[in-house]
Amino acid sequence: MSDWDWPVVGRSWDLLMEGTKLTLQLFAVSLILATLLGLILALMRMSSISPLRFISAGYVWVFRGIPVFVTLLFAFFVARDLPGLSWLTPIQAGMLGLGVDAAAYKAEIIRAGLLSVDPGQHEASEALGMTKRHYMRRIIVPQSIRVIVPTYMSNSILLLKATSVAVGIGLVELTGITRQLSNSTFRPVELFTAAAVIYLVLTTLLVVPQEYLERRFALKT
């Protein structure tokens, strides 16, 4: 079609990159938060202390059952009204909402990975007199990573894409900036195509650490 204006993408490039930068910040911080929280929740779920198991199961039940957008709105409107959290910027509220939501999934992925390790590995470690702390770190977790990585990375791709929901609380990340640009230039097709390609490049790049980790933790045969 002759009335397309692809150079608009070039003219908007700096702003698109600004948006991409915020998208990556949202992704990185919420991923770290989700992973740490997910690990804690997974260990709580496997604990012998029943209140910890109960809290962890409840957390997963709640946040897996609520749309990420609703969680995000809670983080934006409700969390910032709480006494200790009034300092939260909108961006930080976005990171919190995304991280808290993803943690429920990470917890299940990590738990499944830890459970996939042969119970004989626990028994051998116990029989040698190792502390649980030691053998979890040295024996169980390294073996679970092989199982965790593929699902963990798929879920991380979902998280990267879910950052676009943050446009709903007014954050100008990649989707937000693209919408603003398309409103002002009336070039939605060109600009959203560019945004789609940028998302595709980012998610494709996530395959690199995945392959590295899968090689690193593969069993030598």
Place this chain on the structure above:
Amino acid sequence: MALVNVSGLRKSFGKTDVLKGVDFQVERGEVISIIGPSGSGKTTMLRCVNLLERPTGGRIEVDSRVLCEEQANGSMTFADKAAIREAREHIGMVFQRFNLFPHMTAVENVIEAPIAVKNVPKPEATARAHELLEAVGLGHKGDSYPMQLSGGQQQRVAIARALAMDPTLMLFDEVTSAVDPELAGEILLVMKRLAEQGMTMLVVTHEMGFAAEVADRVLFIDHGRIVEQGPAADVLQNPSHERTKAFLHAVLDRAPMEAEVEEAAEGLVDDLLVRPERIGGDDDGS
């Protein structure tokens, strides 16, 4: 004072009573074979000795450490976690399915616990690991990963791993059951040497040959109770109890089918295994 003192040992899984009151002692340097039909409770009994299985009744004492004790009101008290770990440092265990750490080399498998639990410096632990692997005939396999080794080799690494903690007692749980028959001999040979060096051993096994030649005493367990015990020769050749006779009969009747397999292993294990057909003659041709 016996090294292991077990009295009134009971264990239930839900409503299933697996052990119904077991008493036995193990003296220092003694080698005891525990035999019995599958489901008789022999593995559960072994696993109670290092509390991998928590008894529901009775008392266990190993090397003057009380691991668990039944109170007058029937409740169980267990040694605290640290005391149980401390006891386990001195009780080596070898499992049916090896349970080597698959992400670590043979040497790394052997040095992990001495470094972590006994604070042995790494160079010292590594030197000892090489010695132990040498002793089980795997001096050249130190850098191999478990999946690169045969079942027999993996099990010998597992024995070296247990020995690296300098245990006073070794528990063996059907350690040849998961390996090809022709590889069982190399494991049994290592165990025989260990017995000759004075190690105290509790051996749950289906290898009647090992029981006959190496064990000082044989315990026959059925339905959660010790039915018969005594010197290996007595129990295996002149069983006094009907159930022991029936069990030995069933085991020995299988011998002709296995004869070919065993012949193949003859060269390797001839000095170690007493063939079932050499134990008593009462089942020949009957």
